[in-house]
Amino acid sequence: MVILTPVSDATFDRSRCSVAGTLAVVGExxxxxxxxxxxxxxxxxxxxxxxxxxxxxVLTDRLATLVREGVLSREPYRAEGERQRHEYRLTDKxxxxxxxxxxxxxxxxxxxxxxxxxxxxxxxxxxxxxxVALVCDDGHEIGGPREVRxxxxxxxxxxx
Amino acid sequence: MVILTPVSDATFDRSRCSVAGTLAVVGExxxxxxxxxxxxxxxxxxxxxxxxxxxxxVLTDRLATLVREGVLSREPYRAEGERQRHEYRLTDKxxxxxxxxxxxxxxxxxxxxxxxxxxxxxxxxxxxxxxVALVCDDGHEIGGPREVRxxxxxxxxxxx
DNA sequence: CATGCTGGGTTCGCTTGCCGAACCGCGCGC
DNA sequence: GCGCGCGGTTCGGCAAGCGAACCCAGCATG
Numbered sequence: 001m002v003i004l005t006p007v008s009d010a011t012f013d014r015s016r017c018s019v020a021g022t023l024a025v026v027g028e029x030x031x032x033x034x035x036x037x038x039x040x041x042x043x044x045x046x047x048x049x050x051x052x053x054x055x056x057x058v059l060t061d062r063l064a065t066l067v068r069e070g071v072l073s074r075e076p077y078r079a080e081g082e083r084q085r086h087e088y089r090l091t092d093k094x095x096x097x098x099x100x101x102x103x104x105x106x107x108x109x110x111x112x113x114x115x116x117x118x119x120x121x122x123x124x125x126x127x128x129x130x131x132v133a134l135v136c137d138d139g140h141e142i143g144g145p146r147e148v149r150x151x152x153x154x155x156x157x158x159x160x
Numbered sequence: 161m162v163i164l165t166p167v168s169d170a171t172f173d174r175s176r177c178s179v180a181g182t183l184a185v186v187g188e189x190x191x192x193x194x195x196x197x198x199x200x201x202x203x204x205x206x207x208x209x210x211x212x213x214x215x216x217x218v219l220t221d222r223l224a225t226l227v228r229e230g231v232l233s234r235e236p237y238r239a240e241g242e243r244q245r246h247e248y249r250l251t252d253k254x255x256x257x258x259x260x261x262x263x264x265x266x267x268x269x270x271x272x273x274x275x276x277x278x279x280x281x282x283x284x285x286x287x288x289x290x291x292v293a294l295v296c297d298d299g300h301e302i303g304g305p306r307e308v309r310x311x312x313x314x315x316x317x318x319x320x
Numbered sequence: 321c322a323t324g325c326t327g328g329g330t331t332c333g334c335t336t337g338c339c340g341a342a343c344c345g346c347g348c349g350c
Numbered sequence: 351g352c353g354c355g356c357g358g359t360t361c362g363g364c365a366a367g368c369g370a371a372c373c374c375a376g377c378a379t380g
Binding site for chain 1 (some may be wrong): 164172173175176177178179180181182183185187189192193196199200211212213237250253255256257258259260261262263264265266267268269270271272273275276277278279280281282284285286288290291292293294295296297298300302304305306307308309310311312313
Binding site (some may be wrong): 044 | 357
């Protein structure tokens, strides 16, 4: 007897869910905040540490993970009369996490902050405010989850 | 003397950053996965527990947090000849986290999965695939972080 | 009535992770 | 050579996550 959730859409293989997978990469504490700093242009260990206030050991670990996962790259540089150091910069893979960060920020701006948002994003070309939108490939803008249907990949019969 | 990072855009007050704030609400382990299930229509404790495989105690705690934060509501119900139970359902505040989940999922679909995504989202009206996009209020679609400028709230030309 | 079953938790040890502070090592300027 | 500062690593303590065991209400069964 299989007592699964009675919800039709909910019968898919959680173990390979993309949300879980992404969280396995960037879901640990500090990871997404490191990326926020990266998007703000912070690249050096000391600057990250000061901006975040995270323990050095944790920061070291998070950076190593993000580099290993290909979200950041660790590249040598040397400043005027100093020894060689490394800096951490976003890869294309990392840059593609931008919408996720913006979505998190937008929610916080709306529900956690009163008054103007602490950080405003504007389109470099036209100066207008930037926001995240759900759209479908036919060009419709989507208001919320109710307008969306989820379909599992093995949409025939896949017992878990 | 304030020694902040030399990076121009990076000088804003991290302590009230909306990304950090949002993560304080949904950034703990399992929280976003609970919400994923919620968006799939899973509402009952036992169903959540089975779907996620999280320890009961943690799940209890996450649900309580999400209810306290107003992301979920805890509502009594009673099924045919059973005693009264509670179910957890998304509030509007919770529903507004949908783009965040979709963004996380999209990234995982792209970089973590080969082949078709485990879960496909389609527009209920037209059947076309759903994706998350960055747009500006003038209607331009934005390709990535390079096209965006961040401005701190306290900075010079900030209209209230 | 006593008994058992089931859903929704709570409690209990154990392990893992996070934390701040201390320590270390390399390369540079002196 | 000496000291210094960046970029870590190490260390002890605390908090969170973990699976398993336990608990309690209420319905069903005998």
